[in-house]
Amino acid sequence: MTPPTYPSKPSPGDRIAVISPSAGLPGLFPLPYELGLERLRKEYGLEPVEYPTTRTMGATPRARADDIHAAFADPTVKAIIASIGGDDQITVLPLLDRELIRANPKPFFGMSDNTNLLAYLHNTGIVAYHGASVMCELGRPGAMHPLTAESLRAALFTSGEYELRPAERFRDIDLPWDSPETFASEPPTEPGGGWIWHRPERVVEARSWGGNIEILSWLLMADREIARDPSVYDGCVLVLETSEDMPSANDVFWILRSMGERGLLGGFPALLMGRPKTWSFEKPNAPEAKARYAREQREAVLRAVDLYARDMMVVLDVDFGHTDPQLVIPYGGVIRVDGPARRITVTY
Structure with missing residues (x-):
């Protein structure tokens, strides 16, 4: 297997896709979600782009796969982050277009049930990032933890070593x-x-x-x-x-x-x-x-x-x-x- 390669990183001012490949929990719990979006804008300088299923609970696997495809295919979107995890992303995997994603590599951030997509991207030849969802880490009460915020900033915008x-x-x-x-x-x-x-x-x-x-x-x-x-x-x-x-x-x-x-x-x-x-x-x-x-x-x-x-x-x-x-x-x-x-x- 050829080792995955690092996709190009976004810069402040770029657009970042916010998707819900698993559960559309932003529709049920808007408080941490909206807070996470605000921090993406104010603290990281990125412009979130939502898709039809981002706030939709019970979205079909096909609809969620379509959002993944749209996020990767859009040349104005420079990175992708999951809103949160869930428990059925495995049903989305067979519907994904590997060639479309391989032709449009972008940094993807997610964890938990997003292990499905992380493993898929690994096999597609793309380095991705285990961590940082909008609702949990970016939507943390009070403030983001400094270690989380620093790590995410380095992963988003830099391409070197980080201890x-x-x-x-x-x-x-x-x-x-x-x-x-x-x-x-x-x-x-x-x-x-x-x-x-x-x-x-x-x-x-x-x-x-x-x-x-x-x-x-x-x-x-x-x-x-x-x-x-x-x-x-x-x-x-x-x-x-x-x-x-x-x-x-x-x-x-x-x-x-x-x-x-x-x-x-x-x-x-x-x-x-x-x-x-x-x-x-x-x-x-x-x-x-x-x-x-x-x-x-x-x-x-x-x-x-x-x-x-x-x-x-x-x-x-x-x-x-x-x-x-x-x-x-x-x-x-x-x-x-x-x-x-x-x-x-x-x-x-």
Whole structure:
């Protein structure tokens, strides 16, 4: 497989497509969405361009695919960002025109269910960006987190190396999006605790692959956008994270075990595992339960690694995925994981 290439970056003043390839949640929760649009305009100098399904819940896969095509095909649009994730983007993939997208490469930003499109773009030869949705990161109450804002700015507008930094504090508990009071001040945070390094004896510099682990499991079951020959990913940096659905430690282990049985773990020399989400409205864990959930997930990851990739370097609790602040990770782009120096550098 030919490594993906970086598409040209936008400049302040350019137009950026805002699409909903998964759920049209901007139509249900306009407060974080409108705030995110305002920040795209005022803080990044970009002009958002919406499409027919951007604010439409229940839009058909065909209609969402049409919006993706329109965003890539429009020569006046210089980048694309997802409003948010969802749970059925996998139904959109078979409807996409790979040649149209390949002929019009642009930076795409999204995460969670957008792992579908990130994997698709990777196979189309385009480096994309895992992170930064309009409603979550740009629509954060009070203000964008400085680490998120800085990372997104670098990924949007620059093309060099960028060193990731662990957050001193992070947010895990959400507030209701339908209440104006939520957006009047910044959300409460808690101590970050730093990244956790496992087997940090080597330096790995390679292109990345991965995404949300639950979505990857669906792609594997549907036999879509994941190479049948696992050697395609040999030498890459694996990046994984879990969603607000908070899969159990057993579920995480079982998914990783299945990947290992398929030969999808042994070829990766390094794994970056995102800080797990440990609280949701459906599972409002107390502090002790939050800590236990995170600990059990770390143990499950390391158990699978010890079974299928005993030489793999692992960095746990990295600030990407379903966490705040959220660092942008290039998908198919270069990542340098320096174990002895405890440093992670990405190339945007």
